Amino acid sequence: MGRDTPDGGYNTLEARHSQEILESIDAIVWEFDAGDFTTTYVSPQIERILGYSLDHANDEPNLWKEIVHPDDLDAVIATCNRLHDRADRYDFEYRMRTADGEWRWFRDATTVVREDGQPVRFRCILTDITNKHLAQEALERSRERLAYAQQVAKLGDWEWDIHRDTITWSDQCFRIFGLEPQAAGFDFETYQKLLDPKTAEMIRRAVERTLDKGLPYTLEHPITRPDGTRIIVRAYGEPVYDGEELIYLRGTVQDVTARHEVEQLKDKLIALVSHELRTPLTPLVGLISLLSHDEEVLESPRLTHMINMARKNADRLVEVVDAFLEVRALTGEVSDTFTFEEVELYDVLVDALDQRSDLHETHALSVHAPDEPVVITADRERLCAAVAKLLANAEKFSPADSVIEIEISRTVEVARLSIRDHGPGIDDGFRARIFERFSQADGPDTRDYGGVGLGLAIAKTIIDRHDGSIHFEGPDDGGTVAIVELPTAD
Template sequence: MTKRKSQGFPPIPSNESRRLAALLRFELLDTPAEAMFDNITAMAAQLCETPIALISLVDAERQWFKSRQGLDASETPRELAFCAHAINGESLFEVENALLDPRFRDNPLVTGAPDIRFYAGMPLADSEGHNLGTLCVIDRQPRQLNVQQKGALKLLAQQAINLFELRLQARQQREQAALHKAILSSVGTAVLITDMEGVIRQVSPGVLPLLGYEVDDLIGQSLGLVLPDEDRQLQPDPARASINCGSEQASQRETSARHRKGQRIPVLFSLAPVAIDGSQQMGYLCVLNDLSYREEALQRLQHIAEQLPGVVYQFQLHSDGRSCFPYASEGLRDVYGLQPEDVQKDASLVFARIYPDDLAAVTASIQASAENLSVWHQEYRFLHPTKGPIWLEGRATPQRRSDDSILWHGFITDITQRKHLEQMKSEFVSTVSHELRTPLTSIAGSLALINGEALGPVPDAMREMLLIAQSNSQRLRQLIDDLLDMDKLLAGKMSFVPQRLDLDSFLTDCATSHQGFARQHDVQIDYAGGIVTSVMADPVRLQQVLSNLLSNALKFSPAGSRVLLSAQALGGHVRVSVADQGPGVPADFVDRLFEKFSQADASDRRQKGGTGLGLAISKELMERMGGAIGFHPRPEGGAVFWIDLPALLQDETL
């Protein structure tokens, strides 16, 4: 630092980092000599009557001369540069006699070649005020510039910076032109640039695959050559030539373009004005995007949809409640008895024919799917104009659009025949169950009397067979009871008598009543008790649900394990849980856990008996009582089945 001060080291400008960045942006350093800059230094030397004139650019460590007159060196260290002092000001920096100036008298450029005595430098500032260097004149004799010379040097310096800017703009324009040419050559679509009269001046290679024209075939032709007669209004209008580009708007529409062989090609035609920096409009940019693929895709979709049962559709629900079917396959005629165009903009005709008792459920399911973006799935009845009431099943996946509407993609099928078969099966099962129940009750009762030795001692040779018969008759009776319960639930004939129940007492009784079954399986039932909450439920049906859950837990628990019965209040409801330490529920079976006749082991060799109806019945019972049922695995192994019931406040009455 001391050495630099002794040599008059020039101070660093306060905006040095930005100044250096601006200098690099012009890309002038280490470039070949250019006549336009040499002309300026020659004129500066002549006007100022000096042997040396320079255009000096001050870099981080040096000053480099873009143009020089009367000097062989192309650069000098920055710490020796007079120009490095000049860039710290905004006006002419003049040294009349360097030998008398303490900043320069020891400078090697003064004490040796080129023996500088006089220096005058005008800063070269860009449009943002960054001093990039100087236009300077140098003499080997002490002297001073007159007023005219100072003015001339200032004007020449301004001309030099103007040339810097023009040179930068020219380079940028060359780069943009090269980029434009590369884009135009590589773009896959057809791009045409016309003048204000609609004459094509530039063309992209994309016109060949789209329209069959070589690039040279269209240069100089009218844009109307590739547009059908009825779409000639899309051509640039010469009358608009005088309109400033800032007021012009790009236009876009679907139309057809004319192929070289005469056929029409569906395209998206875009027309935009071309101008530079708000100047007068120069022409138009025309883009033709091929829409043939869309037509082909629609035709493929239509052919596929025609082979599918039912209707493939899109349903759109707007934020203001309006709904429509933007797309529906031809199957809509069979399913709804409507034409696709009847509902393309308004879906009210469909909702008007939904069976009145099912309309609220359908509307609610659509709303829930929209709110949660979950899959919509619903079975409902529909009043077909020719078939009468039919059953339909719909499934669709929602998608939120940018306009905040929801668009579903899905299908609807006619399931009337399936529903009819299900009804026939249900009626058959119900009839058979009722017919079997009375004789089976008599058989089971008789076997119980025999095995209970009410009719006398049972011979040892017959005892085992009679016990097997009694066990199987009890299992068959349970199956029939479950079938009849399910039949009543589906038919809406099962009665419910809700009562206020003290949950703690109720669960205590449930645990006690299952102790005998628990001992048979060498399993212990634990109930902590202590919950002070009342619930509203039918005690018989609630007992049936809990009995099913406890029996399953005990049946599937290993010997010596425990089953935990617990309850906890959760806001406005109470959750009762039954947790076991058994094998748990297979992951691939969880989704079918509460379906009718579903069993994790459905083979005829399964070790645990059951009808596969218990959980399905429990689900129906809980929903009819305003509750819910569910399952989750225990982290430490086993399964937890739970039921939720509405809790009653202390002051609530029946």
């Protein structure tokens, strides 16, 4: 028997307790007749969530059908009717109109109430999920914008789950490779089969270095699509860690064929200009050298000044032609021109400073290096040329007599060389194209520094061939820091 209670007994207390629980949930409980969908019960939350008074809801038995969105009503009723024989519980989503005319999304968790095995009522718990839908719509729009941007930029992204050996591509990645987009991932071996053997081996070595050293990689290589079309892609990959555990690689693939075609035109121009300048320049430099040692010239201050001016400008032309020729050599099919050996980074720096001996005359130098040798695997001559160009860049943009600060440091796996100047810094608009060939900052002040915009492009090409990286930072107190990072030999 139930306990005696002030309001009439156990069952009454239990009913009140159930009602309190029912009214405390953040949802509307709504019951309908299983035959005509008229209201048999609605909880007080309808006032707060939909704005209809409880009296109005009870006086309008067809209110539920009236406020379900017309585009959703038939499908919702059809779904409920299918529950008669198939299930006792079903979740679905649809829109309802509030008292002030706003359409909001609800999740309906419907339970079939049966008597003698026959459905008599539908008991629905309606939860407002409008914010979730708005977030989903915003996410979908964001995905559409990203997909559109990738399509325009011919740029796809990918992830490789190392533990599961599953590669996931964006749709644009498939399009770049001339394949139909698909949802299913594939393994690394399948990806390798899409490449020619030479490219596959190059990618494999780059990935192994990334897995071993934790450094990102950037490669440009050809691919041949199933229809025979040959394009050039730029592949980038970087490791992602959970604490110290490497969990996956991610990166991008971009079709850069159009850019390569433009660069081929530039290369032809470089070849033409180099030949046309070199032919008359060689005897001209020789003649100027002879005149500079002629006794009659030396006796005339005016002639001496003119010859020195001619020699200075001829030397500048020689530097330009040499830069053109160096670009041709580095960007051609000349991978065997690099000879790698173990060298100390400090020795490379000393060689570069010897090349830029004039730097000691125009600027103060501050050089810091650890006592222990920092050993890398490098083509000493090529890397020296790259460092010399970075020193020349610092010299060019630093005020006379200012300090150029050079530092060598290392971690277990990375050797680091930084060169800091105290010049005007790098404009944000120019930073993204600072390593492009023939690229120079805009503005009359920057043109005063001279050059044709090849030095940094050459330096980056050399450093890339060493599996290294280079970037610039702008300290808060001014100037620019060029930072080169290279894998250590050990």
